[in-house]
Amino acid sequence: MQAWQVHENGEPGEVMRLAEVAPPTPGEGQVLLRVRAANINFPDALLCRGQYQVRPPLPFTPGVEICGETEDGRRVLANPALPHGGFAEYALADARALLPAPEALDDAEAAALHIGYQTGWFGLHRRARLQAGETLLVHAAAGGVGSAAVQLGKAAGATVIGVVGGPEKAAVARELGCDVVVDRHGEDVIAAVKEATGGRGADVIYDPVGGPAYAQSAKTVAFEGRIVVVGFASGTIPSPALNHALVKNYAILGLHWGLYNTKNPELVRHCHDQLTELAARGAIKPLVSERVKLAEAADAVQRVADGRTTGRVAVVPETSVAPENLDKGAAA
The missing domain is CATH 3.90.180.10 (Medium-chain alcohol dehydrogenases, catalytic domain)
Incomplete structure (x- = not known):
């Protein structure tokens, strides 16, 4: 073969x-x-x-x-x-x-x-407890991991802000259903997110990028918001200032989906059932x-x-x- x-x-x-x-x-x-x-x-x-x-x-x-x-x-x-x-x-x-x-x-x-949508489901629902009506910010929203989070966020009833790099990816993010798209190549991400949320910031931030994206997350997360750390596609692993999380009242949540395969495999199957149902009714694709x-x-x-x-x-x-x-x- x-x-x-x-x-x-x-x-x-x-x-x-x-x-x-x-x-x-x-x-x-x-x-x-x-x-x-x-x-x-x-x-x-x-x-x-x-x-x-x-x-x-x-x-x-x-x-x-x-x-x-x-x-x-x-x-x-x-x-x-x-x-x-x-x-x-x-x-x-x-x-x-x-x-x-x-x-x-x-x-x-x-x-x-499988991996991208399971990661998104566990990150948004199991870790961040995303609620309908909340604002979700997704970094690298046009990528494989980000596009899954965008669709899952919309299916959950959230307002979704997608951050992308370049006009082609911005077009993809809009087609995916992002309510607001921010092109980090030509826009100030922090200012754009604050303007889109009336200064409040995002309730949940989904970050598979790390590096500069995490720094933006810390400055745009809402009071009692949740930053879900999914990966470090930028190649830079950030060192968060925990005093900032303390004074601003937000949570930093890690998500390593692979652990659920050994720690709680039945939850993986439950997640798959949920994703299959969403796919069957066209809520995600x-x-x-x-x-x-x-x-x-x-x-x-x-x-x-x-x-x-x-x-x-x-x-x-x-x-x-x-x-x-x-x-x-x-x-x-």
Whole structure:
């Protein structure tokens, strides 16, 4: 079978190599899945760079989020078991963690419903307790993680302010349903948010960026507001001034979605049920901006790493061999 492999750490476009390899053999509790679509996430770039909290042994195949097909033909969502990630024709996954793919979504959309939307649901509802009528500010609102938060915020009845970088991304944020869009390349984010909220600020701020975005968050959060720290796509991890949080009465909330898979997996399934229902009634629909062939995955991962994409980019392998007919001991 074909699979992208990383033999040394570095930039995705430089270290990812497409190879013909033997398909992986499932271990105890694992299942072999035919990859129908694999979404590209920023952690895939961090994995290539050796900067992610999980460091699989070299060589490994990146790709942390897929819509796959089981041997008995079920369409499922999964987080592949590294080092056998999703940028390949076949991947391995924990059989107990498989989730049914929503019928309302195609393969690429279904794959995109997993990490980004689960992160958004836990961040906004479990951690920040977002309420209808509140104001939600989303940094990088046109990106994969941000676009999910925008849709979930609108579905919850919030007024959504999207912060983006550039006119193209501003147009995407408007199409997603943002009530107010702020282009950080040409506008003063702090002034724009204060003007949009009558000086009050945002009740909930969703920040997958860190760095300068967090500094803006601290200056635009409302009294008793909540800043949800989701990631650091800027590459800079901020050091918050806790005295500022004290005198302004706001909360700083961390969100590492992966912990719920081990700490409370039933809540992950509950979240999936909620997301499936929202998708079925059209309240959310993952923004898949591109569908690329397996051979184009390395370039696509690099573009995601560089912040040159909107929404989600999905890798769609052209695999015709069913899992039960695959020779597990030889290359396909």
